[in-house]
Amino acid sequence: MPISRAVLATLVLTACEGSISAPVVETAMPGPTDPGPGPGAGGPAPLRYSCDPAQVPLDLPLRRLSKLQYVNTLQAAALRLAPAAGAAALAAAAPKLALYPDDEEVAPNSFGAHGFTRADQRLSQQQADAAYAVATTLADALAATAEARRAIFGACAADATPANDVACAKAWLTREGSRLLRAPLDDAQASLISSAADAARGDGDERVVFGDVLATLFLQPAFGFALERRGDGPSDPAAQLDAYALASRLAYHLTDAPPDDTLWAAASSGTLTTDVEYRRQVARLLDDPRSLPVRDAFFDQWLWLSRGAVDLTQQLGVPAYRALSAEGPHPTHDTRAAILEDALGAARRAFDTGAGPEALLRDTTVYTSDPEVQALYGSAPLPPPGQRAGLLTRLAFTANGRFETNPIIKGVRVRSAVLCDVMGAPPPGAANAMVSGDAVLSSREKTEALTEVAGTPCVACHQALINPLGFLTEGFDPLGRWRTVETVYDAQGNALKQFPVRTAAAPRLPHTPPQAADAHELTDRIAASGKFEACVAAQLFRFTAQKPQEEPTVDGCRLSELERLARSGASFRDLFQASVTSAAFRRRVTAP
Amino acid sequence: MRDLDSCIATRGGPQSRRWFLKGLSGALLAIPVLPSLISEAAAQTAAANRKIFLAYCFPNSTVKGDAYCPGGNPTEQQTYAGFTIRRTALAGTTANGVTRVSDVLKTSSGLLTDRLISKTNLIRGCDYSGNWTHNSMHLGNFGAGFGLPRPEYARRTIDQVMADSASFYPSFSGTRRSVLYGSGPYEGTPSFRLVNGAVVGVGSEQVKTASQLYAQLFGSFTPGGATAHPRKSVVDLALQSYRTVRASPQLSSADRLRLDQHLDHLAEIERRTQASQALTCSKPAAPAEVQPAGEAAGSASHVATLRSYEDVLVAALACGLTRVGVCYSNYNLFSFGDTADWHHQVEHFAAGDLAAQTRAVEATRKLISEVMVPLAAKLDAVADTEGKTLLDRSLLFSVSEMGEPDHSLAGRVHVTFGGADGAVRTGNCLDYRNLAAPGRDGVKFGLTLQQLYGSLLTAMGVPSSEWGETTNRGYGARPADSDVYGGAATVGDVGAHPAAVWSVAGEKLPWFAV
Known part of the structure; x- marks a missing residue:
């Protein structure tokens, strides 16, 4: 040839x-980003984006954690529950985790383009299957021995007394459940999860029932999804994320992991919803090595x-x-x-x-x-x-x-x-062109x-x-x-x-x-x-909002803010900071 | 492994079936070697629908149709849709231990026996007339083939139509509706399903090794009728939590849609945990973990990767753990290790360059004859007491990305093995081309892909009420004139099927579907 x-x-x-x-x-x-008029010279290039305050951009519906975020969340949970044995339990669950589908880049609607894996919000049977297998395997490993159960739940989980197991589990959930699920746990939730320890459901084996408690917790909606309340518009008070939801959104965005102790403390105290404290936490996380990946x-x-x-x-x-x-x-x-x-x-x-x-x-x-x-x-x-x-x-x-x-x-x-x-x-047949x-x-x-x-x-x-x-x-x-x-x-x-x-x-x-x-x-x-700066703004918006593509009119306010900053010579650090300190990042607006 | 008689004793009843390993000649052997027992769940569904659909999808393959179908005079001809179609009985010739039906269907005579040839079909002349380019249109979803999404043509692919169908799966208990497997790396998927009304590719569910497929199918499977799953409460409680969240007024309707989707997945797990308590099928040993070959590994390595699925797959099918499988091989599967860029250095020229065509034919032969034929032979070696084999129940279906002209969807030839439980006649090259038509880029158009896929679905027991189109009664929309390859100007000339062809698109293919 x-x-x-x-x-x-x-x-x-x-x-x-x-x-x-x-x-x-x-x-x-x-396309909204057509290269524009023909070549020419002179004058500063106009900005690509503009802000119309009347536009109301909508957030994504019920976001799930990315695979990486899910893995990091499991790891944080296992090591919190069992600082010494958590790593071995995670290793036991690793083969099941391998079945969890990888996230794929979701491209914008442009031929040949590529996007961010964070925008992959697909749900699949394989995800659910893998999450179930991971939850049960990890839970079994964590609750495998009396010593391990005692360390996690207390002596009541290793006393061979089935009658107190539900109460034992509920007491533990009251102490730890909120942190593991990243939001306050109400009594009904705690009762439901702790009911997994009911000996009537299993065979009374404390290894099994407390394994089931942990597995049930790992399968909770709040574990794998971002459960955030919603509002009808930017001015709707319900749209403002509460401190816990804000902590999670910020932590996952900047570190792909759940809130650390410092951020959790700020959420628990309520100070995170103040602008000063929020910006302080943003700056801290941007300096955190976990934000580098x-x-x-x-x-x-x-x-x-x-x-x-x-x-x-x-x-x-x-x-x-x-x-x-x-x-x-x-x-x-x-x-x-x-x-x-x-x-x-x-x-x-x-x-x-x-x-x-x-x-x-x-x-x-x-x-x-x-x-x-x-x-x-x-x-x-x-x-x-x-x-x-x-x-x-x-x-x-x-x-x-x-x-x-x-x-x-x-x-x-x-x-x-x-x-x-x-x-x-x-056009059709273009690939057949030859010389x-x-x-x-x-x-x-x-x-x-x-x-x-x-x-x-x-x-x-x-x-x-x-x-x-x-x-x-x-x-x-x-x-x-x-x-x-x-x-x-x-x-x-x-x-x-x-x-x-x-x-x-x-x-x-x-x-x-x-x-x-x-x-x-x-x-x-x-x-x-000016197109590079506009592109930086668009890409950072996509990455932050987890949308495959911006809608220039509806998303114009966030885009134009980032574009103006980029054009003014702001640093990438400033741009990342601006992307998460915007009002839009701190609220959730969706259709009813 | 438990012995055969003790397993039968646990089941009993008129629907119990024994599975034997058959010799390749067709004689029954006394000792079951493969996972030899059909499950209760599978037995219960057998009376209704026990068919198996396995699709082997592969990229490129700009191979001339003559390489698939043997020459010679047709066995039978008839006029259909206004032109003459032909059927030629398949026969092999054997020399030096190799049996040859055609250039593509040629391999060891120990595998490609007369018996297997009699269960084989070659289907030529069922073309798609829409836009031609790279695509994910192996199994339908013609909306994927335009470079950018075309929602008006988007449909579930035929494998997922089966997977969703209550006619195909009278009960979803104890079964995984479909499995996707193959060798990576690759992009895209041949399989699309409906999710909240939208057609979505499910490539992310594709497993990449036999051990992953084993974990998926046998991971929670406990043989011997023992209590299979002690964790039902965990799924129940998770479902309860999701339903509680779903009732929250803080959720939007779109949030609830996503929750519903996840609830469906959890419910599927619950169904399996309930059903697995009844399963008595033997669980095979886990296969060794073999990492898929990389792109530069060469064809032998890729053939080995794809063949590594055989035992897990046959065992799972015998146990009724699934009945729909889609294999998608990776992009450079057929590279011979000495070609920098198979697609652009071979496939782009295969239509007009003899050397490139020869290489493309040999590459395609490897998938058909070195991957599919051995699987078909293995399925044909597992029989029930009536002497019917798993292959008899099955329809193995090959589908390449392209056909004879470069980057076309026309001129594709499909290979099938198995009789779909009596719904498909076998042993023929079915040539549906209209040889009197002017043709396009060297291909004579014949019948439609819509008719072929409709016939496949019908043969698999899925009625047209579940997938039929208003525009043509076959599977998948008829392309609008403006979307026909070459544009509206070619409609009525050479670029599209005539009205007489569309008028039969809802019928079973002659000589193929019973």
Whole structure:
């Protein structure tokens, strides 16, 4: 098979990691984030979002915990109940937990886009089955011995006297139930759960009945769901979250875990509902190391980092790729993790130093000590002067581990993830497009021949919206190395031809000069367009509200607040803080 | 494992069935080797519906139809829907220990016996005329195939129609309505069900290893009629708590809908805990934990991964623990380890490049002949006292993502094994193409996919009142003219089925469904 044909087909894909691999083309769906008017220069770009106080955004109905939050909640409960033996009990339940379905990214309604796993609110039989199996297994392990029951419930749970078991369980629930269920436990709830200890239900074996008490507790609605009261509108007093609900919402959002002792104390005392104390707790949690994985998940899923980072050794069996990478550096299986570390390191650095979106966009420092990644950059901690432009030229964006670059995929990623523009689906049969002839072409030439032919349905989106964003980073090869020349190989790995790399293109970013020369100017244009900050606002909103996609009009107040902050140079820390200190975060409004 | 006679003694009654391991030649062997006892629950439902549906779904496969169906003169022809359709009896030729029916149906003669060939069908010429692209339309839900959701075409897939049907499952007790399994990694799902009125993909329920499937099906199963589940009270109490919360005035109607959904799931667990007390079926040993092969593992490793489900699956089917299964193999299953990008380097060219087509055919052969044939043979080796095997009750159904032209949904050929408990005639290549039609991209359109899927549902005992469409009486909506591949301009020409074809879409496929 001539490799040039295979390459052409590869170029056709826009989101081949998704279910559809076809060119993105313009459709009748303009989308709320249409790139806007044609290229131009001058004047500050207008804000994308505006606030209409009359609009009433609705919260999601009855949110469930994410899988990670559920796991962390189980862990916190087990270790609270049995500080010494909890880990062994969790290990016993681990095989059952493996059956709990993973959360999946829920993409916005834009072709080829990706979203956040937090937005996955699906309920399934498998979740319920796994939760049941986990609850009973963990409970059995925790209540397996008289010593363990005594430590958790008191002596009454290990005295071989069935008659006092229900009272024993209820007394324990009165002490501990509220904390484990993250809200005050009323007498009816405590009675219901403790009735699991009724010997009449089991065989009187205290191991069984107290196991059932724990299992029943782990299966309570309040354990796996966010039970928050609702109001009809922002001004409805019922809409304001009470201290316990607010503590849970904040803790799960910033740490993926239930409230810790300090936050629980603030909730119990009622001080959490004061603005001063609430902000103090927000600041504390943002500094807490437990919030780091949450922030990492935000940046990772927003920028498609894990999705985009590939094992650069995977295609070494392909002669063309082997030839391309022969001169080194020679990536290992660990290189992918280091590429991720580098990209996330930039985000962490921005957060920790009080930097904002533009600093992340322009930061060229290498944030990994991996020698292969440093070598791919040319030098570290700073790459050779003039080569890298920042985020879009990190290996996580440029290295694709194939035998040639893919400007279409790069373009779609920048358009969708970095600029938050909406794209429609390709027309029927678009994936069948091919280029005839055996001429040896550069990656750019192949992309142009395939998608920029006048009169084809591909040209509208590819020429204007997608390809230029990919062409502008063609100064980096499939290993992410800086280059000025592209070598094309045949299927046997023989060099066929060399091309000087052409990066100049028109990125179609409103309110900026139409042409850009390379990745540096692309970064300048993006920074000047205001679209990156607007995208940060949209992504942070999606992450916080757990919605796959914002509704610009209805959600305009939260979005515009974040966008204005981002445009004013606020730091990522400020943005995260603003996302949870907004009035909307602290209330719950739903339809009746 | 308990011996056969002692188990029979615990059951008795006219509906009791004994399951024997049959030799591949069809002779009954004296000693039951596999989990050999049908459950009480399964026996009770046997009189009504005991059919088994197993779908094997796989991506890509731009394979020419001739690779599936043998050539030669048809055994029978008839005029149907205004054109001629053909039936050719299947027969194998054996050489060097390999039996060949066609390029795709070719494997060890010890597995692909004359007996199994007689229980096989190849179905060609039931096409979908809507938009062509990558899709999740293996088992229906034509709303998934447009790149962006198209709610007007969204439907439960046929496996989930069966799973939800009281005609298919007269009682849900003691059974898991459906299982999804396969080899990862992959994205998307071939299976969609109705959740609060919306069609939702259920790929998240797919297990990735045989030990996970074992845990799912046998995890709470206790053999021998002993008290199976001491934890019923836990489920009861959880249900009570949810009902209490549901009554809270602080909840919205949307909150209650989600609670109801979870309540349904808890109720399903409760049903199983009640029913499992009656089950007497033997529980097989847990399979070893085998991690799915990665994308670069090559086809042999993926075949092994998919075959690792066989024993758990056959045991569970024999015990009546489920009757609907969907296997979804991963994206690069058929990579041979020397191809960087199977999809773009092979599948994109398979329609016009002989070398690529040869590789695509061989890859598809591996799933059909090295994964499905051994499973069919295993199902055919478990028989009841009437001599009917699990395969006789079953319908194994293969469905690729694409057909003969690149990225098309037309020109697909389906392989079936088993007779759906007498509802399906077998042993034929059924060619429903209209060879006199102009065709499109090298494919002659024939009958509709809507008719095939309707026939499958009918054969599985699910009446059309549970899934029939007003637009065509088959399964799944007829594409609007504007959604036909190529657009409205091709309607009435080559891009769509003619009215005569749509007029029969609600009928059983000739020669196929009894």
